[in-house]
Amino acid sequence: MIALSDEYQRKKWSDLVQHRFYLSDGVRNDAFTRAIENAVDAESTVLDVGAGSGIFSLVSARSGAREVVAVEWSSLAERIDESARRNGYGDVVNVICEDIRNLVVGRPPDVVVHELIGGFLWDENFIEILDYVRKNIADNSTQFIPSVVSLYIAPFSADGEIDRLFWSEKHEGFDFSSLENVATQRPWVEVPTVVFLNNENGFLARPRNVWRWDSRDREPNMRRIRARFVAHRNGTLDGFIGFFRIEVCGGICIETRPREPVTSWGQMAIPPMRRVSVKKGDSVSFCLTPSRWPMDWNVVSVCTAR
Structure with a gap:
């Protein structure tokens, strides 16, 4: 049924x-x-x-x-x-x-x-x-x-740069910069969203391999995902970026990492529990229980000062 x-x-x-x-x-x-x-x-x-x-x-x-x-x-x-x-x-x-x-x-x-x-x-x-x-x-x-699929996660800061650039420019000759503060205060993503990034400038820490499926495993891996990151720069925790490494066969792999060629998968943008300021050296924790529907995901994110 x-x-x-x-x-x-x-x-x-x-x-x-x-x-x-x-x-x-x-x-x-x-x-x-x-x-x-x-x-x-x-x-x-x-x-x-x-x-x-x-x-x-x-x-x-x-x-x-x-x-x-x-x-x-x-x-x-x-x-x-x-x-x-x-x-x-x-x-x-x-x-x-x-x-x-x-x-x-x-x-x-x-x-x-x-x-x-x-x-x-x-x-x-x-x-x-x-x-x-x-x-x-x-x-x-x-x-x-494919034989193996791996998920990588990295904390991400949008830094409002895209919004600042857009609103600081004139459109049709008019100045709309008064809207910049409104735009940059909005959450980057409010629900899990597929995005297409072309660089990793927004990463606050090195990505970590947090989940793996292997066709040879006897039982599927749907355990809770936990990861801890150490921020390598200052920024605002706007979410987490998830990308895949797909081991297709015989050493042939596909990576959906932003620095790699664009694919139809793009990357997952996952909102944090709340937006917080992060300083270099701070610890950022991530917890997610995998489920089929992204709207059911319950993400717990914690930032701890060094």
Whole structure:
């Protein structure tokens, strides 16, 4: 039985605007393509979990896989079937429109391809879905692509620089600088938000690896996340930035860190419990209990003077 939240997800992932965004992500697609090409041979059977547009099912077929099972629970499933036929892989790609957790597969696949990593990491429910796949469909020899996903967190200060710059400039020849103080006093983010940063100038401390999922682990890791940082500069704690390191396969990795090439994931901006001033050397603590829905996240952040 599919919960209401899952029904919402089913409709969401049939939205072609989302998939156009993903198909335009050259960093993501190049890394997955190279990983699949390295892992698949003429004897391989591939299970594509949450196949979406079907791009990685087609890559698997093009890489020579003997059979590809594309599981997609949204209405896009029939389009994957049509795309496979149009590209000459109709006899290789078998499309199933179903929730993977309702399936029982005979022979374990050689390769499981999944791209269920959401912008808020857990929001596409990849932990529960892949735990089911590992325990009920795959075996110890099955290769997962990706195989490891890590979350890094860093305390962040927006410093109001963007707002100050905007309001200090004239617009259409008029001076709006009286609004600068109002703009810079507002919280940077009030709810978890996906952002796209191009540098790490706002980081108050070095990022820390705070969470890790490994396809070889027997139980999914959903323990409370705790981290402590030492500020390397002064600033206002406006939130925390989260980014991922995705170990796709065979040394091929994707990083969504701001200094790396832009991806469709961007970074997570997580609001603090409250905004506080931080001085160099202060201790900043972060605590978060992982859950699927970011609006349910309860973040505890504490700043302690040195």
